[in-house]
Amino acid sequence: MSEDTVSKRYFVTLPDGIAAALDGWAESENNKPSSLAAFLIEKAVRDAADKGTIPPISQIADKGGDS
Numbered sequence: 215m216s217e218d219t220v221s222k223r224y225f226v227t228l229p230d231g232i233a234a235a236l237d238g239w240a241e242s243e244n245n246k247p248s249s250l251a252a253f254l255i256e257k258a259v260r261d262a263a264d265k266g267t268i269p270p271i272s273q274i275a276d277k278g279g280d281s
Contacts, residue, residue, distance in 0.1 A: 226251070 228236065233247075240247040262268045 224255075
């Protein structure tokens with residue numbers, strides 16, 4: 215990410231059980247649930263790009279990432 219880019223914020227709704235599991239997981243790592251969720255989403259997107267499920271991240275970033 216270049217210095218002139220700004221991170222985007224997304225708001226997600228999780229089922230109660232998933233939210234509780236995320237809270238417990240984050241707490242066990244002395245982390246915030248939002249930070250853990252951001253890490254997990256980033257990892258999932260990178261994994262999908264690596265597998266070819268979605269276009270490569272560099273190709274998406276070149277378009278500005280907005281669709």
